[in-house]
Amino acid sequence: SPIPTGSGNRGMRLEDDINESIAYYRRENIALIHKKPTPVQIVNVDYPARSRAKITEAYFRQASTTDYNGVYHGHYLDFEAKETRQKQSFPFKNFHDHQLQHLSDVARQQGCAFLIFRFVASGEIFVMKATVFMQLKAESTRKSLPKDVISENSIPVQSRAFPPIDFLPAVERLFFR
Amino acid sequence: SPIPTGSGNRGMRLEDDINESIAYYRRENIALIHKKPTPVQIVNVDYPARSRAKITEAYFRQASTTDYNGVYHGHYLDFEAKETRQKQSFPFKNFHDHQLQHLSDVARQQGCAFLIFRFVASGEIFVMKATVFMQLKAESTRKSLPKDVISENSIPVQSRAFPPIDFLPAVERLFFR
């Protein structure tokens, strides 16, 4: 969400780390991953003389996809990254239905669809196949996924100085080994 | 360009046909391709009580990528579609440097980077590898690429009722045969 609420701010910190990591991947020719622009519905635009077009009325639109996609050795990658302040489990509601639907569509097209989880308190990061997450969600009777279940069904990533979240080795292990 | 100039309108017609075609590919589970949102730099947002957030000042940003990308049998696809009213050649300037740079980066990551050309007057459509276009551009001393050169270095696509531009068979031939 582009709206600066408390939860949005938390999201932005993880997003900053992901953005730095994908910029590193691009610079080093490891992978080409971009964050998609925030979808905006433009209602009114002014064209003042001698200056650039100014949008004077617009609204945030619901995204129909995830935030990140790109290419890695010819393969299509698509993912969503979320964090929680909860210590023992990750709320299912942090992932929106349209994001999971999109990741399910990607997986059906044989793309690499995955999720990055961060637990803010412990700093732990996990990378999980989106299809595995959806299976666990479908089987669950709870509102959140326990951290030990996440840990058993994903690859951990150590956060570090640079790049802050080196998630591609986990993607390699999940999809190509 | 989202700005409704004459040339923008011409661009929008091709864009509509591409959008209809990728919607068909999505519905039929043939490929999952999306148009990226127009990048906008948001400067000011109002949060009126009891109504949704309204963006009151924003500007169009230069895109750093192309308009379309997606996944087809696990492979990453990325392309740009342009049309011209010129009858015998296609102006190089219709493709922006940042678009060609991005397509070159995609090709280096082994993604399928291509261009769709439409000649408005004749209705002819061609699909060309982006790397081939860049080679032809580098070798040219002219400001546009003659139609016969395009024809010799690309796959023609017949426009039809539905989907209006069925470009995936051409992509198959260019990249996977």
Ligand SMILES: [Mg+2]
């Ligand atoms: Mg997000």
Ligand SMILES: [Mg+2]
């Ligand atoms: Mg365009």
